[in-house]
Amino acid sequence: MRLDQVVFPPAPPGGVTEQHVHLGGSVPIYRLWEMGQIRGIRGLGSYEQFVRLAHRRPDTVTSLDDYLRVFDLVEAIQSGPESVRESIHVAVSGAYRTAGMRQLGPGGEGADPEPPLAVRRLELRLCPLKRTGAPFLRGEHAGLYDVDRIILACCQAAAETELIYRGEMQVGLIFCFGRDLTWEANAVLATKTRRWAAVYRNIIGVDLAGSERQRSLADADERARMRELFEEAAGTGPGSLGRTIHCGETPWVDLPTFIATIDALAPHRVAHPLTAAHAYWQDGDDRGLRLLADRGIVCELCPWSNHLTGALPIERTGALLSLLDAYHIGYTLSTDSPALQKTSLALEIALLLTRGGVQPEQIDRAFATAEASTFLPPRPARG
Numbered sequence: 001m002r003l004d005q006v007v008f009p010p011a012p013p014g015g016v017t018e019q020h021v022h023l024g025g026s027v028p029i030y031r032l033w034e035m036g037q038i039r040g041i042r043g044l045g046s047y048e049q050f051v052r053l054a055h056r057r058p059d060t061v062t063s064l065d066d067y068l069r070v071f072d073l074v075e076a077i078q079s080g081p082e083s084v085r086e087s088i089h090v091a092v093s094g095a096y097r098t099a100g101m102r103q104l105g106p107g108g109e110g111a112d113p114e115p116p117l118a119v120r121r122l123e124l125r126l127c128p129l130k131r132t133g134a135p136f137l138r139g140e141h142a143g144l145y146d147v148d149r150i151i152l153a154c155c156q157a158a159a160e161t162e163l164i165y166r167g168e169m170q171v172g173l174i175f176c177f178g179r180d181l182t183w184e185a186n187a188v189l190a191t192k193t194r195r196w197a198a199v200y201r202n203i204i205g206v207d208l209a210g211s212e213r214q215r216s217l218a219d220a221d222e223r224a225r226m227r228e229l230f231e232e233a234a235g236t237g238p239g240s241l242g243r244t245i246h247c248g249e250t251p252w253v254d255l256p257t258f259i260a261t262i263d264a265l266a267p268h269r270v271a272h273p274l275t276a277a278h279a280y281w282q283d284g285d286d287r288g289l290r291l292l293a294d295r296g297i298v299c300e301l302c303p304w305s306n307h308l309t310g311a312l313p314i315e316r317t318g319a320l321l322s323l324l325d326a327y328h329i330g331y332t333l334s335t336d337s338p339a340l341q342k343t344s345l346a347l348e349i350a351l352l353l354t355r356g357g358v359q360p361e362q363i364d365r366a367f368a369t370a371e372a373s374t375f376l377p378p379r380p381a382r383g
């Protein structure tokens, strides 16, 4: 069956909430190339070379580290207040226009005259320190651009987009600590997040992202250190920010480390917690699943991204959702990097319904859970 002929469950009124989208993966490839050309970023190559490099697809990406490889260049292109502002505008426009489409043009442009759904609440995540002009230095150098200017530009752009769409689109920012960043850089991010979240309500959460191979957090001292940074950035008690973490996407995070990391960082949501599912499938060990259930932690799943990194073939997604259902664990569906994967939320749902063994009621459940577990404030009253 062609993906544009898949029958969708009725879309929720008011649109869908998408929780897990990276700014680095949300600017279309052609647009990144233009931005890079205009700004004189080196290493872009020809357009064809750049498309081949940037497109996250199964024949060139087989692991999380492969998947992450292009982001240094993308983050260099998106560096500086002007670029980050433009990137956020393009990312939100992309979500607004194309997230509900089942067909995309070669450059990622929308080509679906009757989209079956629409994203109207978007949680967009990024690491501001990786937009300071030297992402490949992992924070060893302060960067070319001032991180306060980057954060201010991010917050203003997010606020502008809400004005542009006249309240039809809600946008929140999640700032990502880096498993690949120096501790000093992560500490700067914690301080800046706390300071700016007190000023701009667009900052809604914190995340931990990056290569699990580089910092698995198997070490208890490292977990304690990350916990301090999370607490400083997100705060505790009323008014604190939402907490999510990428954890258990690869075998570098084993089940004991997965459990200990959840314990230390106390997230509300966890992205790609495949370690918990694999431990159950391979060894019948359900400690990770029970922990998620007991704490009411919601799983952010990105099916095509998980397929590309080898975390879980798309054909196994139905089995994963059924396992989470059996343990009463909530899950949501997102695209991770829609522009670089050349997908959309609607396309991925069509894939799940045709190839993934997923039932329409599981899609409905994911939509409802995304709405209930978003870090965004309640929808503003329309008037």
Ligand SMILES: [Zn+2]
Binding pocket: 020, 022, 209, 246, 271, 336
């Ligand atoms: Zn992610």
